[in-house]
Amino acid sequence: MRQPKIIVVGGGLAGLMTTIRVAEAGIPVDLFSIVPVKRSHSVCAQGGINAAKNQKGEGDTVDKHFDDTIYGGDFLANQPLVKRMCEAAPGIIDLLDRMGVMFNRTPEGLLDYRRFGGTLYHRTAFAGATTGQQLLYALDEQVRRHESEGKVKKFEGATFLSAVIDKGGVCRGICAMDLRSMEVKTYAADALVFATGGNGAIFGRSTNSVVCTGSSQAALFQQGVDYANGEFIQVHPTAIPGEDKLRLMSESARGEGGRVWVPRSPADKRAPRSIPEAQRFYFLEEWYPKYGNLVPRDIATRAIHRIVYQEKLGIDGQPAVYLDVTHIPRETLDRKLEGILEIYEKFCGVDPRVEPMKVFPAMHYTMGGIWVNAEDQATNVPGIYAAGECEYQYHGANRLGANSLVSCIFGGGIAGPAAVKYAKNLEKGAESTPSAVFDAERKRQEEKNQKLISQDGSENPITLWRELGDVMTEHVTVTRINKNLEMADAKIRVLQERSKKINLSDRAKWSNQTLNFARELENMMVLARVITLGALARNESRGAHYKPDFPERDDANWLKTTRAKWVNNDIQLTYEPVDISLIKPRPRRYDAAK
Amino acid sequence: MAETKQVIVSVKRQAGPKEGARWEEFSLRWRPSMNVIICLRDIAENPVTRGGQKTTPISYDSNCLEEICGSCAMLINGRARMACSALVDQLEQPIRIAPMSKFPLVRDLAVDRQFMFESLKRVKAWIPIDGTYNLGEGPRVSPEIQEKGYPLSNCISCGNCLEVCPQVNEHNQFVGAAIISQVRLFNMHPTGAMNKSERLAALMGPGGIQECANAQNCVHACPKGIPLTESIAEVNRDAWKQALLGWLAG
Amino acid sequence: MSSTTTQPDTSYLLRKLHSFTGLLPVGAFLAEHFWSNSSALVSRAKYDATSQELQTIPFRLIVEWGGIFLPMLFHGGYGIYIWLRGKSNVSAYPWVGNWLYVTQRYTGLIAFAYIGWHLYTERWLTHGTSTYESVAMDMQNPWYLTFFVVGVLASSFHLGVGIWNFLCKWGLAATVRAQQAAGQFGALVGVAFSVVGILIILSFRFDWHPFSAYLPPTK
Structure with a gap:
């Protein structure tokens, strides 16, 4: 009998879960990852993982988790699979628990749960403030176990370049590049599962890791794999600006009384503490007297953007505002906020107990992604599957806190067996594909x-990337105005032209990181356009997508999934209805009970 | 108008594992909260040395940039640490940046730390679960065990503890503190304990725990503050007990 | 590596044996030796009597070889092997533990050389019949005296740090607090041995017997 073979691209939570499931099915699996899988971006998730276990006796149910998720996502997610995810969540927690995740415990030795945004229930299991890291490690360890038994072969330090697709439009393998030898090779497989994460790097600086470029998704897109809801990205209101990365600053700083402000005059260059109270602009408190600094995330984010980009009041002309906790007694700070203040101190070298923190909203999560079907994570190209943040399925127009980890593991858990089933049922596997198909793809790359x-x-890839990030952050994140989006798209196309004149300044054929980055950049710009055009077209406000010119959700015209296709070397937007068979859409409001 | 402040950075360059090494100096524009990663990116954007010579961007590993992925460990002013949390303002200049010395070099600052992952395999650093299908909840774990285990599970495999250990070098295959600490973590878990004797045996093999000579550098160098020396001591105790009992009682 | 073996390999056993012999019998012998030689602090006659007593123990050769010489040779020899397998980096990481790591190697070597020479002169050349007189005479030589002082200090230091290492490496002191306490205990032992050792040397050098008052008054 033919032995099928599966390739998984991406070694974060979703990729590892897929790998484990495939290995358990007894099918050999090759796992490709740019970084050693233990260093994947999933480690950055802090808060926790949701499951309606009702461990606190509050009457939490799977249905309530489901409703919170759909409601939080502003009704843009297809409902049946989201429901299945919420049903599976308690079992996923049990599994992680069995894998030895050091979850916080109750005195009885059971898992402890905490409350998170967007729900009234203690539904979030957590391991300190590093839940993502702990979960990733648990799966990494299981994969290592399978690897030591010969069931999994890892290709760490290899980057995906393209899929190998035969004349019949069926996927037969991948083309990948070793990041040390820079050697391009093809690998045959009967099915591929992509779990390549988010695309924060398109926005220049974000809370994402360096590898989260969306490059693989963009490469697939240009090979005919559809991309859905690209315009939906989540921006976190308070991150610590850094030139290299925007690091999250938890909402709890405002919860404990932190105040957000900027100098009233943009010319004011004084140290923050020497600016008198009257010359400080506490814009959240002035604009939203009822909620003040504790307005919901998206409103805080938009307000900060308005201050910086429209009012031009960013500190020192920079995209930053003050988050001030210096008026709070030191012992209160040390008792309640020590951990997060230490992060600030570590990366900024400034004591936030003495000097106000500088923060700014940051691109945080990619809700949109590779289009997959509503049953088993299959894309529109036979043999290609996707799971985790790189696909669009679970979060609609806005992701609920602590739902990302569960969606990654659930998606991977479905994609693995689905790929196995597909591979087993293939009449002719990749082994009967003519080698010319592989050779042609390798040559192209x-x-x-x-x-x-x-x-x-004459162009430097880092400079181009910085410019791409600037235009995307300014126009395509929080507040979207059609004329600006058009401008942004034009600018991206200019960048695409300029990128044809890239000078790598490194012609080495060994560990040439610039070469790889230039390739990623080219892909990022394609995806940047998908995001921008999707946002331009969607004339409504829904979830994280906000247009001041169209401030309301428009279910009559826009309760539909954006599905971008690559046609004649260009982006074409199509739309398909959302499956709302289980919960009828209702207005999503922050200021009243839902 | 204040004159622009400069940051002088000196980087050890090596085109490949077999190529010769040289130092290159760069002069970069200072900005607030600048870290070593930003310096390396500045160089990539304008790969010209201080002397005006064109050069290549520097190869280095990095990913999360918030000290949790373990990628960007390197020697900064002679000390093993994470580049993302190494703030320029807290470093003496010229900032000397070199690759870790205890791992095979790839290029410039990038090294190959596969040895650590192989060691994790050797000591079976995992919980032996039957499968991922639904088998109900895991074993109860007391908050006390959780509080001990959680810090250990924060290990990011950066390799700093190996880099600073005088016992880790080309003469032996010492697995290093991180791996020993992982053995402690898995041995303290109720299910993990089922492989305890195998893990300890692996640590009593070549390059095992006996190579530790108690210099205790590891615990100082750990960016996650893991109590490595405590882990080594505890695993040591379990190991000799197992060896003695195995000999006495079979 | 077989996946089912639960037994250690030779390098493990030798390392543990090295660690153990440092304490028992080598450390214990050092303690006994300092104790016996302290009789010089009482009187010449007391020292000679103690020496005589030790020279006439039953099974002397077996005890000397099996309980002292061979363990010491092993501890020293294997210690040098361990030293060669390490690679000191104290200039880059000048932390206390790292300093102790380096010093432990040098003091070990000095102690090994000193004890070997000391055995040669006081045990071999004298055929095991050393007396107060002969030792005191040796001590008049300033080089001899210096070597004694250095040797005694190195041995004491090595024992003190060794005790700390032993307690840590056998997991008897595991927590940070316990290891701190173990370090303090090691330091105490090291200082105590140094002081006693120096006092003994002074006794031989200056014919000094601070505890002579313990003796019954002579007629």
């Missing part, structure tokens, strides 16, 4: 490399 390495241009 090698030529791209050769061109980049040998061309003598």
